[in-house]
Amino acid sequence: MKKPRLMTPGPANVPEDVLLDLARPVIHHRTAEVKQAIAEVTEGLKQVFRTQHDVLILTASGTAAMEAAAVNTVPRGSKAIVLNAGWFAQRWLKVCQAYGINAVSLDFEWGQPVDPARVEQALAEHPDAVAVMGTLSETSTGTGHPVAEIGQIVARTPALFAVDGISGVGAMECHTDDWGIDLLCVGSQKALMLPPGLAFVSVSPKAWARIDAYPNPPCYYLDLKAARKKMADFDTPYTPAHTLILALRTALKRILAEGIEHVWARHRRMSEACQAGVTALGLELFSARPAEGLTAFRVPEGLKDSDIRGRLEQKFGITTIGGQDKLKGKIVRIGHMGYTDELDVIAGLAALEMVLDELGYDVEPGVAVAAAQRVLLNRNVTAAV
Amino acid sequence: MKKPRLMTPGPANVPEDVLLDLARPVIHHRTAEVKQAIAEVTEGLKQVFRTQHDVLILTASGTAAMEAAAVNTVPRGSKAIVLNAGWFAQRWLKVCQAYGINAVSLDFEWGQPVDPARVEQALAEHPDAVAVMGTLSETSTGTGHPVAEIGQIVARTPALFAVDGISGVGAMECHTDDWGIDLLCVGSQKALMLPPGLAFVSVSPKAWARIDAYPNPPCYYLDLKAARKKMADFDTPYTPAHTLILALRTALKRILAEGIEHVWARHRRMSEACQAGVTALGLELFSARPAEGLTAFRVPEGLKDSDIRGRLEQKFGITTIGGQDKLKGKIVRIGHMGYTDELDVIAGLAALEMVLDELGYDVEPGVAVAAAQRVLLNRNVTAAV
Numbered sequence: 001m002k003k004p005r006l007m008t009p010g011p012a013n014v015p016e017d018v019l020l021d022l023a024r025p026v027i028h029h030r031t032a033e034v035k036q037a038i039a040e041v042t043e044g045l046k047q048v049f050r051t052q053h054d055v056l057i058l059t060a061s062g063t064a065a066m067e068a069a070a071v072n073t074v075p076r077g078s079k080a081i082v083l084n085a086g087w088f089a090q091r092w093l094k095v096c097q098a099y100g101i102n103a104v105s106l107d108f109e110w111g112q113p114v115d116p117a118r119v120e121q122a123l124a125e126h127p128d129a130v131a132v133m134g135t136l137s138e139t140s141t142g143t144g145h146p147v148a149e150i151g152q153i154v155a156r157t158p159a160l161f162a163v164d165g166i167s168g169v170g171a172m173e174c175h176t177d178d179w180g181i182d183l184l185c186v187g188s189q190k191a192l193m194l195p196p197g198l199a200f201v202s203v204s205p206k207a208w209a210r211i212d213a214y215p216n217p218p219c220y221y222l223d224l225k226a227a228r229k230k231m232a233d234f235d236t237p238y239t240p241a242h243t244l245i246l247a248l249r250t251a252l253k254r255i256l257a258e259g260i261e262h263v264w265a266r267h268r269r270m271s272e273a274c275q276a277g278v279t280a281l282g283l284e285l286f287s288a289r290p291a292e293g294l295t296a297f298r299v300p301e302g303l304k305d306s307d308i309r310g311r312l313e314q315k316f317g318i319t320t321i322g323g324q325d326k327l328k329g330k331i332v333r334i335g336h337m338g339y340t341d342e343l344d345v346i347a348g349l350a351a352l353e354m355v356l357d358e359l360g361y362d363v364e365p366g367v368a369v370a371a372a373q374r375v376l377l378n379r380n381v382t383a384a385v
Numbered sequence: 386m387k388k389p390r391l392m393t394p395g396p397a398n399v400p401e402d403v404l405l406d407l408a409r410p411v412i413h414h415r416t417a418e419v420k421q422a423i424a425e426v427t428e429g430l431k432q433v434f435r436t437q438h439d440v441l442i443l444t445a446s447g448t449a450a451m452e453a454a455a456v457n458t459v460p461r462g463s464k465a466i467v468l469n470a471g472w473f474a475q476r477w478l479k480v481c482q483a484y485g486i487n488a489v490s491l492d493f494e495w496g497q498p499v500d501p502a503r504v505e506q507a508l509a510e511h512p513d514a515v516a517v518m519g520t521l522s523e524t525s526t527g528t529g530h531p532v533a534e535i536g537q538i539v540a541r542t543p544a545l546f547a548v549d550g551i552s553g554v555g556a557m558e559c560h561t562d563d564w565g566i567d568l569l570c571v572g573s574q575k576a577l578m579l580p581p582g583l584a585f586v587s588v589s590p591k592a593w594a595r596i597d598a599y600p601n602p603p604c605y606y607l608d609l610k611a612a613r614k615k616m617a618d619f620d621t622p623y624t625p626a627h628t629l630i631l632a633l634r635t636a637l638k639r640i641l642a643e644g645i646e647h648v649w650a651r652h653r654r655m656s657e658a659c660q661a662g663v664t665a666l667g668l669e670l671f672s673a674r675p676a677e678g679l680t681a682f683r684v685p686e687g688l689k690d691s692d693i694r695g696r697l698e699q700k701f702g703i704t705t706i707g708g709q710d711k712l713k714g715k716i717v718r719i720g721h722m723g724y725t726d727e728l729d730v731i732a733g734l735a736a737l738e739m740v741l742d743e744l745g746y747d748v749e750p751g752v753a754v755a756a757a758q759r760v761l762l763n764r765n766v767t768a769a770v
Contacts (some may be wrong), residue, residue: 004410010624011411013492022628023408025389026580028704059582060445063623064606195411197582197626198446218603220483221449238448239395239574241582241626242409319413336616355498 002317007348008189009139009294009321010167012338015254021247029242030235035091037242037249038234044252048260049169049184050193051176051202056227058199059213059241062166062187065199066133067095068222068377069162069183073131073210075217076100080131083114083123083150087140087324088164092133099218104129110327111141111296113289116149123157130210131160136168140324142296142333143287151180160207166190170255171267171293171337188244191267191293193251193338197241203325216365267292270336270345273375277349278334278343281356286331293337296323298330300361305329307359308352316351342376387702392733394524394552394679394706397577400639403578403739406632414627415620422627422634423619426674429637433577433645434554434569436561436587438559443584443610444626447551447572450584451518452480453607454547458516458595460602461485465516466544467505468499468535472525472688472709475550477518484603489514495712496526496681501534508542516545517596522553525709527681527718528672529557536565545592551575555640555720556652556678567592573629576652576678578636578723582626588613601740650734653676655730658760662734663719664740671716678722681708683715685746692744693737701736727761 006013007234016156027033038057045055056152058064070092074080080101082092085108096103103290106122114134123129132154136147154161163185165174169184170191176184182204189196203211203224211217211224220226226237255263274295275285286296299305305322323331334352336345349368357363391398412418421440430440443449455477459465465486467477470493481488489505491500499519508514517539521532522740539546547568548557554569555576561569567589572591574581588596596602596609605611611622640648659680660670671681684690690707694717697703708716720738721730734753742748 004412006413007413008413011414011627014411017409019408022580023404025404026391026399026574027389028391028393028706029396029581030706031704060449061625062604062622064445067606095605098601099603100601184403187624189411194406195626195628196414196624197629198463216483216485218484220480221445221452222606223483238446239572239581240446241580243580244582319416320416321413 004317005319005344005347007318007320007335009333009335009337010187011196012190012193012335013340014193015251015339018247019252021250022210022243026243029240034242034245037233037246041245041248041252042234044256046147046202048252048255049176049186049202050174050178051184053177053205054203054228055249056201056203056224056231057236057240057245058201058227059197059238060199061196062185062199063091064222065185065187065201066091066164068201068219068224069185070095070101070131070133071099071219071222072217072224073183073207073214074101075214077102079104079126080127080133081106081126081129083119083132083134083145084108084113085112085143085145086110086135086138088138089135091358092164099155111143111287112142112151114145115145116153119150120153123153129159131162133162134164136163136165136174136293137172137293139167139294140327142291142294143159144168144289144291146161147174147181148179155180160210167293168291170263172291173264176202188248191337192248193254194244194248197244198248199248215298241257267337269379270342271295272341273342274334274336274345274349275374277372280367280371281363294333294335296331299332303359303361305332307371308332308355311355311358312351313381314357318348318351346372388733389702390729391704392720393704394580394720394722395450395572397575397578397720398725399578399580400636400724403632403636406635408626413541413545414625419433419627420619422631424631424705426633426637427619429641430585431446433637433640434561435559435563436569438562438590439580439588439613439616441586441588441609441616442625443586443607443622444582444611445584445625446739447570447580447584448476449607450570450572450586451476451549453486453586453604453609454570455480455486455516455518456604456607457602457609457629458545458568458592458599459486460599462487463515464489464511464513465518466491466514467510468504468517468519468530470497470528470530471495471520471523473523474520477549488749489684496528496672497537498528498551499530501531501538505538508538508544514544516547518547519549521548521550521559522557522676522678524552524679525712527676527679529553529674529676532559532566533564541567545595546663552678553676555648557676558649560589576722577633578639579629579633583629583633652722654681654761655725655727658727658757659719659721659730659734661760662757665752665756666738666748679718679720681716681718684717688744688746690717693717693740696740696743700740703733703736731757
C-alpha cells in the first residue's frame with residue numbers, strides 16, 4: 001500500500017470535513033445562506049489576517065489578487081518598487097509590465113531576505129513611488145521576508161504596501177494592520193486549507209483613498225470598487241465559487257478553534273523540526289531566513305532532485321516539489337502548511353532518510369527524525385484542537 | 386420533509402459522482418495526473434463546443450472569460466458592436482467601458498431576439514468594428530438568440546464574433562466552428578454540471594490572428610497568449626482550480642456518454658414541456674424566442690413574484706430566480722439545465738400549480754403537468770444514458 005501524502009507548499013492538504021462540504025449539493029449563490037457564509041468567512045479572514053479593514057473575495061487564483069492590488073492602485077506610467085527576491089516576487093514585475101507600470105526592481109539574491117534598509121533607501125530615491133510590492137513567504141526559495149520592518153518603513157511614505165501573502169498567510173505570523181500592509185493578497189489553497197479557486201485581498205483605508213482617487217482603472221472582473229460595493233451586502237459582483245466559500249467556513253472554524261497564534265506556533269514548530277532534520281542529514285538549507293510553511297534544501301553534490309523526489313513519490317507516496325526557473329534541479333522543497341501536523345513532518349523526514357540512503361548518500365537512520373524530535377520535545381506539540 | 390430542488394439557470398444541479406470527485410484528497414496541480422485531466426477535459430470541451438480549435442481554461446467566473454475575449458482582441462479606442470438585449474449582454478458594454486473600447490450598442494427589447502438584419506446593417510455602417518459581442522442564451526430574459534445566423538454575417542467581415550455562451554452551451558445547440566464563433570465564453574456552473582469556479586474560452590484561428598497582432602493587451606491573469614503557451618503542455622499559467630478540472634472530467638464523460646446531440650434534445654424537450662405547462666396555466670412566457678436552459682414567465686396580474694418563488698421554496702424546497710434590473714418583480718425564471726431531467730420539470734410544474742392555487746390564482750390541478758406530458762409523450766424521453 002502507498003498512502004498519498006501531499007507535502008508541497010500549496011496546494012496543501014485539505015481537512016476531511018472541508019472536502020465533504022465540497023460534496024454537498026449545490027445551492028444558489030444569491031441566497032441568505034450564502035450571504036451568511038460570506039459574512040462569516042469575511043469575519044474569519046479578518047481575524048486570520050489580523051485586519052479590521054475590508055477583505056474582498058475573488059473567484060480566481062492568488063495571482064489575480066496581486067493583479068487586482070496593482071491595477072486598482074497604480075496608473076500606467078506611475079512608479080512601483082518591487083522587492084524582487086524570487087520567482088513569485090517577479091510576478092509583481094510581470095503584472096507591472098502588462099499594465100505599463102514603471103517598476104523599480106530591487107533585486108536580492110534568491111534565498112536571501114529583503115533588506116529593509118534598501119527599501120528605505122529606494123523610497124527616498126523614488127518619493128513618487130505609488131506602491132511597494134513585496135512577499136511574505138517566497139514560495140520559490142522558501143524564504144520569509146521581514147514584512148513587519150518593511151511595512152513600518154513604507155507606512156511613513158505615501159506609498160502603499162502590497163504583499164503577496166499567498167503561501168505565507170496562515171502559516172506565518174502576519175499582522176496586516178499593525179505591520180502597515182495596505183493590500184494583502186492570499187490564495188485559498190495553502191495554509192487556509194482549501195483547494196485552489198478563491199483569492200482574497202485586504203484593503204486598508206490608505207489603499208481605498210488611493211483607489212477612490214483613481215477613477216477608471218483598466219479592470220473589470222478585478223475591480224475592487226465593484227467588489228467593495230457588493231461586499232457591503234455580503235455579495236459579489238460576479239458568480240462566486242460559493243461552494244468553496246461554504247467550505248472555507250469550515251476551514252476557518254478549525255483555524256479559529258485552534259487559535260491563529262497556535263496555528264502560527266504549529267507552523268513554526270514544524271518548520272524548525274524540518275530544518276533540524278534536514279540539517280542533521282548534512283543537507284544545506286537553501287534560505288538564509290526560512291519561511292515557515294515550507295523547507296527548501298539544496299540537492300547534495302552527486303544526487304539529482306528528480307531521484308530524491310521521484311523515490312519519495314514512488315516508494316512513499318510523498319509529493320514534494322523541486323526548484324523553479326534558475327533553481328530547477330538545485331533544490332527540493334517540502335511543504336508543511338495548512339492541514340499538516342508535526343508527525344507528518346517526522347514521517348516525511350523518515351522517508352527522506354531512507355530515500356537518501358538508497359541513493360547512496362551517507363545516512364545514519366533516524367538522525368533526521370531524532371533531530372526533529374529534539375525540537376519538538378519540551379514544546380507544546382498537542383494544541384487545544 | 387422538504388427535499389431541496391435547485392431550479393435556477395445556474396448554478397445548476399451537479400451529479401453526485403461529480404460532487405464526490407470534489408471530496409477526494411487534493412493532489413498537486415503540476416502532476417502527470419492533472420495534465421492528463423487537462424488534456425481530456427480540453428478534448429471533451431471541444432466536442433461539446435463543436436470546435437476543432439483551442440479551448441482555454443480560466444480559474445474564474447464566466448465574466449472573466451468575456452473580459453478575456455474583449456481585452457485580448459480589441460484595443461482601447463477601437464470599436465466593438467454589442468448586441469444588447471438583456472442584463473448579461475450589457476456586461477459586454479461594461480467590459481468595453483472599463484477598457485476604453487468604443488462600444489456601439491445595438492439595443493433590442495428585453496425578451497426579443499437579436500435581429501440578424503440589424504447586425505448586418507451595423508457591420509456595414511461600422512466596417513472598422515473589431516468585434517461583435519453577443520449572447521447565445523440571455524439568462525436574464527430566458528431568450529435564445531439566432532447565433533448561427535449572426536455568425537454567418539460576422540464571418541463575412543473582418544470582425545470577430547465573441548459569444549457569451551455561459552448559460553447556453555451544453556443546453557442549446559451550439560456549433561462554434563460552423564457558426565463562425567471566434568470566441569466562445571462558457572462557465573462551469575451551468576449545463577456543464579459543475580460548481581462555479583472555472584471558465585472556458587474557445588479561440589478560432591481568426592481570433593488568434595487578431596490576438597497575435599495586438600502586442601501588449603492590458604491584461605495579465607486573463608492573457609490568452611499566456612494560456613495558449615501553457616496549454617501546449619496541458620498546463621496553466623497560474624494555479625488552476627484543478628479539483629474542479631478533475632471533476633469536470635467526470636461531468637464531461639456523462640455528457641459525452643449521453644451524446645451532446647441527445648443532451649441538446651433533452652434540454653429542448655424540457656424547455657418545450659416547461660413552456661407548455663406554464664402556458665397551460667394561462668401564464669405568459671416572457672421571451673419571444675425562449676432559450677432552452679430556462680423558462681421565464683411574467684408574474685400574473687395581482688400576484689407577487691416573491692410570493693410565488695417564496696412558496697415554491699418554503700413548501701417544496703424549489704429554488705427559482707426572479708427578474709434582474711428592470712425585470713425585478715416582473716418575471717419568474719425556472720432553470721432546467723445540466724443535471725436535470727424531464728421529471729424534474731414535471732415536479733416543478735406540479736409545485737407551481739399548487740402554489741398558484743394557494744395564492745388564489747385560478748388553477749385546474751394537473752393542467753400544467755398534463756400539458757408537459759403531452760409534449761413528452763411520443764418523444765424519446767429515455768436517453769441512452
